Amino acid sequence: MHAYRSHTCAELNKSNVGETVRLSGWVHRVRDHGGILFIDLRDHYGVTQVLCDPDSPVFAEMEKVRSEWCIRIDGNVKARDADLVNDKIPTGEVEVFVRDLEVLGDAGELPLIVFGDQEYPEETRLKYRYLDLRREAMQENMKLRSDVVASMRKRMWDANFREYQTPIITASSPEGARDFLVPSRLHPGKFYALPQAPQQFKQLMMVAGFDKYFQIAPCFRDEDPRADRSPTDFYQLDMEMSFVEQQDVFDTIEPVLKGVFEEFGGGRKVDQDWPQISYKDAALWYGTDKPDLRNPIKMQIVSDHFRGSGFAIFAKLLENEGTEIRAIPAPKGGSRKFCDRMNKFAQQEGLPGMGYIFWREKTADGVAQELGISVKEAQAKLKSGEVEGGMEAAGPLAKNIGPERTEAIRQQLGLNVGDAAFFLGGKPKAFEGVAGRARAVIGDELGLTDKDRFAFAWIVDFPIYEADEETGKIDFEHNPFSMPQGGMDALNGDPLDVLGYQYDLACNGYELVSGAIRNHKPEIMFKAFELAGYGKDEVEKRFGALVNAFQYGAPPHGGCAAGVDRIVMLLADQENIREVVMFPMNQRAEDLMMNAPSDPMNEQLRELHLRVIPQE
Secondary structure, eight states: OOSSOSSOTTTOOGGGTTOEEEEEEEEEEEEEETTEEEEEEEOSSOEEEEEEOTTSTTHHHHTTOOTTOEEEEEEEEEEOOGGGOOTTSTTTTEEEEEEEEEEEEOOOSOSSOSSSOOOOOHHHHHHTHHHHTTSHHHHHHHHHHHHHHHHHHHHHHHTTOEEOOOOSSBOOOOSSSBOEEEEOSSSTTOEEEEOSOSHHHHHHHHHTTOOEEEEEEEEEOBOOOBTTBOSSEEEEEEEEEESOOHHHHHHHHHHHHHHHHHHHSTTOEEOSOOOEEEHHHHHHHHSSSSOOTTSOOOOEEOGGGTTTOSOHHHHHHTTSTTOEEEEEEETTOOSHHHHHHHHHHHHHTTSSOOEEEEEEEOOHHHHHHHHTOOHHHHHHHHHHTSSOOSEEEESHHHHHHHHHHHHHHHHHHTOOTTOEEEEEEEOHHHHHHHHHHHHHHHHHHTTOSOSSEEOEEEEEOEESEEEOTTTOOEEESSOTTBOBTTHHHHHTSOGGGOEESEEEEEETTEEEEEEEEBOOOHHHHHHHHHHTTOOHHHHHHHSHHHHHHTTTTOOOEEEEEEEHHHHHHHHTTOSSGGGGSSSOOOTTSOBTTTTBSOOOOHHHHHHTTOOOOOOO
């Protein structure tokens, strides 16, 4: 027999009854039922119940065993009584009577319990990650991640891509996020960098004629952490293709991602139609360039209804150039209680509040205010039919702008009795983010957002440039390496009108994919950077490899990168990316388990010709 096991803890069933078997694993939990010890023995594959009574030659040793001890047992497989069968596990029809025991590794007092669903502080979970990872949910998350990556690889190979590896030590790249720098021992005073992405290398591969490349690529960025972003490193499905247009990239990556979400989505619906929405429209309709289309709410511009109106705040605001009023429709949100709650949300977001109107069945109070009569008279008029029933608009805004304007707003937004609308105004960039978050809260609280679905949208037509509001200086708003739509001709006009062949894929409110058709013509690249204030010499210094390569017959090419961690996070139905990363950093970019970052030894610093300047 094998030294440690004849079967895993998920393999035994009724066909094994009567056999002598050997199992190894961890003690999941111990139960003492009147002198009979029941132990759930767990390994990576599953759980088997083993038992021991005083007739066993190792009963005394088994009494010493505690949770999370690693043990090896020999025993006889027995069928469980019919009323004791556990249908929840594959081995639930059998149990093993222990005849021999070997303790492979005992365990001290546990800082966190593996069995059960107890919640522990994240700091504890990350410091003892090897224990945290023993928990069933974490084991399932990591297996899911592995399976997703394997599926991605197979699907890319099936699409005639080949996987190539790019360098992990490279030159510092001044664009994008902060680099992690690596000092050179052989070249004192100089530094390598960990790659933020394989971007330049994969483009150089296209110049080298490889046509279709992909890689499950590690990327390193010194970024501030968020729930959906690691502060140090992450993995992406990276791909690039030659002789393609934007739609070719979409047509290539869509089947790969659809297949992955259908395979691992746990039965949730995967939208088959992935709309293409311009960046401008996404900002207007959803307040974000990564919209959650499971939420049907679309915001609209309603500025004309407030110009010259009795609501002085908005009317005055609209006298300033570049301002507008936007409405967030809220079907089923037509109660003062809900409107007040959303107003409080806006205040928590740093705004004075959020205007609102809601529509309800006409009341005597409303008629009295409208006609300037008593409530009693209004009741009589409603009862007699002298005043028609129906709906009325309520809320401070409705009183200020009057019934005609509120009715025009209702018709534009397609709302009815029991619905509401919320309003924000100013320069769009100043309030779009809050509007987008308010839209999400409204969709969730009113039950409008379909949680059992993956909804995708391509965001296209990103502007390449933006102007600083104070200085008017033109700089890149998005990827400087995207091919401008219209090529060189587009760059001869107003830079703020130039759109790029750049695109993102959003899913359920997260950005999953980012990519572009690349600017592969040196003359267009130099002109694009010149508009943002970068001279030819600076471009050659920063991006010399690309500029040089493009002078030797560069093909049109484009691609994208899909965030593996974020995709698995969605599939695992988690809200924090650390739940699907094997050994993540904490919010302060610290590895509490390995004690990183750590102080270097003086000998290391001398070898690298470095000196650490103490913080004041």
